[in-house]
Amino acid sequence: MTHESTRPATNPLPKPSFYTTLVRDLGGLLAPSSHHSEHRRTLHASPRDWILHLGNASSLLYFALNDPPYERRVNWTGWYLVYPEDQIDESVTEEASEATRKRKKSTMRLGPFQGRVACTAIQVGRGVCGAAAERGETIVVTDVEAFPGHIACDSASRSEIVVPIKVPRSWVFPHSSSADEKVVVGVLDLDCAELSGFDEDDRAGLEKFVDVVVDAVGENGWWVG
């Protein structure tokens, strides 16, 4: 019988090395060669593989952060996604009046996650998730109570980090002329039950994590109408 006190001591890797390992593991997990059924029959790639990729990615993250030796009290890891029918092309509405633009905000819906049940829809611009999606930038919140408009899904959450998922504009709007631009199609959201649960090392590591997921989901992901 194993007791906590008899668990072998393991030195935690520094965060950058932790994320290097995690991102490498994620790449292996999401690689086409790892698409095997229970009976080892290789699955052919499907446009709906984003469901299994996002599910496995949120699980990998949740347990990597919470298992010993890290035990970071991360209580939620998951995705909010803009479905194609909810995606507003901001470049088209740019010239519209302020009132029109306010009405025309994309909505993100709850995607695969680990943690307690969460709100099912978040408008771009609302909460930490919506703010990160609107800015197209990662947001690190050291104290959720100090973030105006924070949406509380789990009362245990004290801090949060949200990383936008950005894909080439042409994947979402095939007739777009601005080939180099990126469009936000959702976010990766992590909550922690401790204040200051995330820092700049988490930002750098999780941005790479999202890049690997985007590459695995590919051009024909959920963002294709």
Ligand code: SME
């Ligand atoms: N706190 C988020 C809402 C999502 S949950 O944390 C899972 C926000 O303010 O956008």
